[in-house]
Amino acid sequence: MSSSMGFPLVMFIFLFHFLTCNSSIWAQKSEDVTIIINGTTPVSTTDENYICATIDWWPDDKCNYNQCPWGSSSVLNLDLSKATLEKAIEAFGPLRIRIGGSLQDQVLYNVGNLKTPCHPFKKMSGGLFGFSRGCLPMKRWDKVNKFFSKTGALVTFGLNALYGRHETKKKGTWGGNWDSSNARDFIKYTISKGYNIDSWEFGNELSGSGVGASVGSEQYGKDVIKLKSIIDELYNQSQSKIPILLAPGGFYDKQWFNKFLQVSGSSVVNAVSHHIYNLGPGVDRKLVNKILDPNFLSRVTRTFIDLQQTIRTHGPWSSAWVGEAGGAYNSGGRNISDTFVYSFWYLDQLGMAAKYNTKVYCRQSLIGGNYGLLDMNTYAPNPDYFSALLWHRLMGKEVLSVKSIGSPYLRSYAHCSKGNGGITLLLINLSKNTNFTIKLENLISLSMKNMTENTRLITRSLKSTFSWVGKKTTSNRPDLREEYHLTPKDGYLRSKTMLLNGQPLSLRSQGGGDSPRFSPALIEVDSPISIPSLSIKFVQLPKFDAPCCKRQV
Structure with missing residues (x-):
């Protein structure tokens, strides 16, 4: 192979590898997905x-x-x-x-x-x-x-x-x-x-x-x-x-x-x-x-x-x-x-x-x-x-039933939260070019819509028509959810450094290493949930109305 042919070929291979391994290069689009969670009883x-x-x-x-x-x-x-x-x-x-x-x-x-x-x-x-x-x-x-x-x-x-x-x-x-x-x-x-x-x-x-x-x-x-x-x-x-x-x-x-x-x-x-x-x-x-x-x-x-x-x-x-x-x-x-x-x-x-x-x-x-x-x-x-x-x-x-209406590239799983009330939702976005916005539905709330108007009015006095119960957290702040967003460093999928909400994760270098502390992003509970392309997110919803999870607190 001549030297004039070799350089372009090497550059092509480099660019192809760079593009396929960097999540931030692809042209992005947005898509809505509806996720319905049944928290009445665990499926397993x-x-x-x-x-x-x-x-x-x-x-x-x-x-x-x-x-x-x-x-x-x-x-x-x-x-x-x-x-x-x-x-x-x-x-x-x-x-x-x-x-x-x-x-x-x-x-x-x-x-x-x-x-x-x-x-x-x-x-x-x-x-x-x-x-x-x-x-x-x-x-x-x-x-x-x-x-x-x-x-x-x-x-x-x-x-x-x-x-x-x-x-x-x-x-x-x-x-x-x-x-x-x-x-x-x-x-x-x-x-x-x-x-x-x-x-x-x-x-x-x-x-x-x-x-x-x-x-x-x-x-x-x-x-x-x-x-x-x-x-x-x-x-x-x-x-x-x-x-x-x-x-x-x-x-x-x-x-x-x-x-x-x-x-x-x-x-x-x-x-x-x-x-x-x-x-x-x-x-x-x-x-x-x-x-x-x-x-x-x-x-x-x-x-x-x-x-x-x-x-x-x-x-x-x-x-x-x-x-x-x-x-x-x-x-x-x-x-x-x-x-x-x-x-x-x-x-x-x-x-x-x-x-x-x-x-x-x-x-x-x-x-x-x-x-x-x-x-x-x-x-x-x-x-x-x-x-x-x-x-x-x-x-x-406790594993909850999750139904996703939308792209197969968004994988979703939900469990009762560990040691707390409410649920934790795991979102995995496999798409290279689509950011998803999630409309989260509670099967309990959807069932309410099929009730008579009078019954719904009575029920509303007992609980919100949203998927949340209560107006305040234990810290007396407005209801918040916790988000743990995982991405690779510099958008490089083969990076050995994982970022949590933009910060690198590692064991602390004190005394040979300490237990890592995960600091969540605190988001208003009724704001839309989104998941960028090629990333992972745990979303903890402490006020989600899931009866089978309340019994575990």
């Missing part, structure tokens, strides 16, 4: 501690696409002395943490009668995921639990479900009974030390056709019965609170999940855990386009709907958990999964999963890979950390 509920993050087992030489983004972020080598890590977890008060991942079914626990030497993971040709078996020394487990106790984390631990099995002639399919001896010794040790485990999970991605390995649903059901028996026995002996049991921790396969619940039977599995990686491979060049495509984001609703039906039919004693979700698999998308643009996917997932009665949503990962909530090297929060923390502090467990 989440756990009080819905937000969860994972810590994986990957060693530092785990690589994808010629990059090795895990470093020292695993259960075995994470630097637990970092004050920033400690403060980041404490800020949730508490944060759920799930220990697990692809290598968990190759982890041995160096306790009891284990006859195999305790060696770390090493690369091995022909090994599952290219690695040998690894081992968790009890000295490390002690340190991990001391850290969790200090930070107040709620811990889910994923157990090795392949121990004792063998690969059959059919590649990737494992047969034989599960050998529970090592897990039993490990659980017994954990109880003896007084370590608080909120839940035990059985296996990782062994359901259906599996990822790397699979186990038949009938065998899996029989083995989880055995695990439940061990947990009940050991915790009853110690007179300790019995943790809940999660399974199977894999991708949803209707036939497999149905059979698994049928075999395991009533009240064995407390939560049916499944994984979500709906964005495809992290190397996909269209990853950002997928994130900003409402039709693409909605495809995964089928999984939530079908799992709901499976639980209603075959396991009504259990609930649904998203045990692991990273959006893009194989460690996420470099310079995408740890930037502002990923919060469009992440917050939409939190809202969608909650609507379909998911109790807990575990993000892959707390730290490590390209999709960590915390930066692997500095431990500083990435944008999705603040999205998760805002959700945790603002969104209560």
Whole structure:
């Protein structure tokens, strides 16, 4: 290529990248959208501690696409002395943490009668995921639990479900009974030390056709019965609170999940855990386009709907958990999964999963890979950390019905506000060039319009025809709403700096980091709600008339 042709081509590529990644360049237009909220009764509920993050087992030489983004972020080598890590977890008060991942079914626990030497993971040709078996020394487990106790984390631990099995002639399919001896010794040790485990999970991605390995649903059901028996026995002996049991921790396969619940039977599995990686491979060049495509984001609703039906039919004693979700698999998308643009996917997932009665949503990962909530090297929060923390502090467990009349590019979810009366509305604007103005309607107010004039006159003496109750806040100021508007720095969607109402978010650099304080914009409650293009907004409406939320105050 001649030099005269090369410069224009380079400039074209630069301008194309600049235009597609800067939200402020596109010609803007405005559009009205009506959102109707029904606050009479919740459509579903989440756990009080819905937000969860994972810590994986990957060693530092785990690589994808010629990059090795895990470093020292695993259960075995994470630097637990970092004050920033400690403060980041404490800020949730508490944060759920799930220990697990692809290598968990190759982890041995160096306790009891284990006859195999305790060696770390090493690369091995022909090994599952290219690695040998690894081992968790009890000295490390002690340190991990001391850290969790200090930070107040709620811990889910994923157990090795392949121990004792063998690969059959059919590649990737494992047969034989599960050998529970090592897990039993490990659980017994954990109880003896007084370590608080909120839940035990059985296996990782062994359901259906599996990822790397699979186990038949009938065998899996029989083995989880055995695990439940061990947990009940050991915790009853110690007179300790019995943790809940999660399974199977894999991708949803209707036939497999149905059979698994049928075999395991009533009240064995407390939560049916499944994984979500709906964005495809992290190397996909269209990853950002997928994130900003409402039709693409909605495809995964089928999984939530079908799992709901499976639980209603075959396991009504259990609930649904998203045990692991990273959006893009194989460690996420470099310079995408740890930037502002990923919060469009992440917050939409939190809202969608909650609507379909998911109790807990575990993000892959707390730290490590390209999709960590915390930066692997500095431990500083990435944008999705603040999205998760805002959700945790603002969104209560009661999920409300929301009907949006207008553009599909405006995604909206509503919950009872956490710890307060009223509701919190989450608005996600995926449009590159449209600012939306929201007309918010309360189904209660709309129902009033169908009443007789006399009845409405009587009702008006009791409450406003607007969606608000009362004229003053506790501060004796005119009714105000709180807005938390999230945008990327300089309008650059792949920025690692998230702005809240125009101000950069970070952990305070005092004593190694402090809990972030989110300062809302205070807006007159009856003024229009707007959401600019390619941005996110939490809107807290303390006087919204939602009877099911009043009962929670």
